[in-house]
Amino acid sequence: MARSILIINGPNLNLLGTREPHIYGSTTLSDVEAAAQKQADELAISLATFQSNHEGAIIDRIQEARGHVDAIIINPGGFTHTSVAIRDALLGVEIPFVELHVSNVHAREAFRHHSYFTDKAVAMICGLGVYGYTAALEFAAKHMKIKERL
Numbered sequence: 001m002a003r004s005i006l007i008i009n010g011p012n013l014n015l016l017g018t019r020e021p022h023i024y025g026s027t028t029l030s031d032v033e034a035a036a037q038k039q040a041d042e043l044a045i046s047l048a049t050f051q052s053n054h055e056g057a058i059i060d061r062i063q064e065a066r067g068h069v070d071a072i073i074i075n076p077g078g079f080t081h082t083s084v085a086i087r088d089a090l091l092g093v094e095i096p097f098v099e100l101h102v103s104n105v106h107a108r109e110a111f112r113h114h115s116y117f118t119d120k121a122v123a124m125i126c127g128l129g130v131y132g133y134t135a136a137l138e139f140a141a142k143h144m145k146i147k148e149r150l
């Protein structure tokens with residue numbers, strides 16, 4: 001059971017709730033993060049959240065998590081389809097992660113069908129809307145094993 005979990009949201013997810021609501025729904029990122037904090041309290045786990053529109057900032061946050069975080073839940077946004085560097089950061093810190101997308105990326109444009117993360121993720125959740133964050137957190141808290149800390 002993972003005791004310390006980090007949720008990372010990539011570019012444009014700060015616009016959740018107002019951005020293309022027919023695709024991403026009307027729940028805001030702060031609603032998602034507040035619900036996740038409440039859920040984490042109920043699960044008695046420690047939760048940190050982070051959002052950035054910048055690839056380097058996401059990489060820095062992943063590197064900082066080394067030795068402190070048992071599992072990462074990441075929605076890399078558009079970087080899903082482009083970022084070797086974020087993939088390398090996740091592999092470099094050896095923290096198991098769940099890849100998450102609010103929308104069903106496979107029902108969308110062909111360029112969204114490829115991910116630099118899925119083959120290394122413990123699981124990939126897509127198309128559940130913001131409920132994906134609830135499902136991912138419950139899964140991570142209850143089923144992801146703690147790797148021995150470095």
Ligand SMILES: O=C1C[C@@](O)(C(=O)O)C[C@@H](O)[C@@H]1O
Pocket residue numbers: 011012013075076077078079080100101102103104105112
């Ligand atoms: O920014 C996003 C959000 C997304 O990751 C999702 O949550 O559905 C899907 C990506 O293709 C897109 O670039």
